[in-house]
Amino acid sequence: MSSIGLRDVRKSYGRLEVIHGINLAINSGEFVVFVGPSGCGKSTLLRMIAGLEEISAGDIYIDDERINHVPAAKRGLAMVFQSYALYPHMSVRQNMSFGLENLGYSKKETEHRIAEAARMLRLEDYLHRRPGALSGGQRQRVAIGRAVVREPKVFLFDEPLSNLDAELRVQMRSEISALHRRLGNTMIYVTHDQVEAMTLANRIAVLRDGKCEQFDTPLEIYNRPANLFVAGFIGSPRMNFIKSRFSKLQPNGITIELAGDAKLNVLIKSNAFVANQPLMFGIRPEHIRLTKPGAGDVDLHVEVSEELGGECYIYGTIPSGERVMVRAPGQAKAKHNERLGLILGDPSVRHLFNAETGDVFPLAV
């Protein structure tokens, strides 16, 4: 078990800087997920920690030891690749023993560890097979097994589930989660799938364009997103954004005005506003409640209603022309072309962002 520290880590290819100074302190035993859209640099960052990419600037520490120039083979980390990268010419057993062999473990110890890992990952019946003769899920488990037997300081996962079908993905997700609980190792996991991020992580680092936008627990990120990007990226379906203006100060927040005269109170700490300052109001689809037309904060003209059985997704436009989506529990809450009233959540779940910088005005609750 080891902690990892990143201090102003940068990566550039020639003149192009792809990682713009990232600072992270990952505690020992923590499960950290790097999440972000494609091309945000999350895999690059993971590979820099692994030692597969050079660090252009900044420092990486494992247990307070600077490892910038320690080769990958000597860092004592284990990585599970997106393509699994199993050695195709070796049996499952050999795939798992290869790393131990390089580290100079005895035959007996190697056998013991492989047996242990195989039992844990239910691979006992496949040990003699080559990767080519395994299914996707089995290959995935071998890739994890290969990392597990090493008993590494840190596990690195690079989008390990992206090649699996949906059902298997859910299953492997819970297996990885169980693995973390059992081993207690520090794990860093890269994904673009926010569900994986939310379910697996102790803390999530949301990355965009080589910058870390927010690093916090999943619920904190969901409840208090640091900016427009994080608010829009985490949460599915994504948060609704409605243009608004500053109206007046309140004792514990401010009143804002949406396009179309609707007035809303938002509980925020800040009170440095200018008159009519443009703001961006954010509300998650699941926090909007339905009511009769005219009875809510704003009316919705329903365009599409998707029935998922347990809940329905209602898409429509508000008078300003902005699109809003509502996630309502139950069935048949809306019909095409129907008008509905929307209650835009309790004040505690309303988010307000600076329309220019995208930064959030921190909630007062």
Next chain:
Amino acid sequence: MTVATFLFGRRGRRGFDWTDLFAYFYLALGVLLILAPVAWLLVSSFKTQRALTESDPRPLPYEQVTVPSADGARNLSVFEYQDPQGKSMDVAVLVASGAQATVFQLGHPENAFEVSLRDLKPKEVVRLHTENYTEPLDPAQSRTFNFPRYFLNSTVVTVTATLLTLLINSMAAFALSKYRFRGRNFFMAVIIVTLLMPATVILVPLFVVVRNFGMLDSLWGVIIPGAATPTGVFLLRQYMLTLPDELIEAARMDGASEWKIYWRIILPLSLPALAVLAILSIIWRWNDFLWPLIVLTRSEVFTLQIGLSTFKGELNDSVHYLLAMTVLTLLPVTAVFALLQKYITSGIANTGMK
């Protein structure tokens, strides 16, 4: 797919398309062009020296029947004689002078008589003249041609050189395909450019180098100069480029040294390409003539190809031995090719597409 469906495959399901006829014609022509010389060699290797020097056009190895003379000192040629009454009999020629020959009917050596050479037709039988093979291989009969020694030399050269070629070329190919370093493409280009250099151009400088290293008249002088081949480096590099980098990264994460990555990951996965190169190298080395001829002058270190050339001397011309020994020389490479040819096809197929 059975052999039959492979051989008789057609383009259309029903009947012959004109392209089928064209394809069969073209392939038949190819087979003929490639196979005819080999077939000629094989058949001719069983002919007598006389049939070969006379350029007997018949494909089968005919040989004149002979009988031992009365004293057993020599063999008498047997002819078919048609006497004036039209009766034919087999006769053996005792003496021939001018247009006449003294003969006797087989079984009646006491009744010699004179006949005109025009009435005699050689009596011939089809017989494999295996002496072409046995005589040069028999140390008692062939003092100059030491087949076992040449065979051993050729084998040593071929095996050692091929192993060396595979090792050196694959290491170079590994570096050129999997490491990023300044000048990588430049070095690759330089290696490719050496392909443009005809071997004869560097013959003299190479000879000087080999001589200065004291490797003349030793098998190392043949083995080492050709160990690194641009073709091999290119072939292997192209193949290794298709191996995913993630495998190497996975091995690095597994704590493998660079040598171990090369030896345990890259080499086994490059097996198809290595097999192709091995076959090519074996064929090159086994059939190599010019360079060994220059380097090797003592008959103890001759390779088979050089040994064969001794049959074609200024004073003696033993074409029958030459052909027979050439057939023997062909056998090992043919066997190697037959055993490894599936790797050539699969290897080339894999080299072409990812």
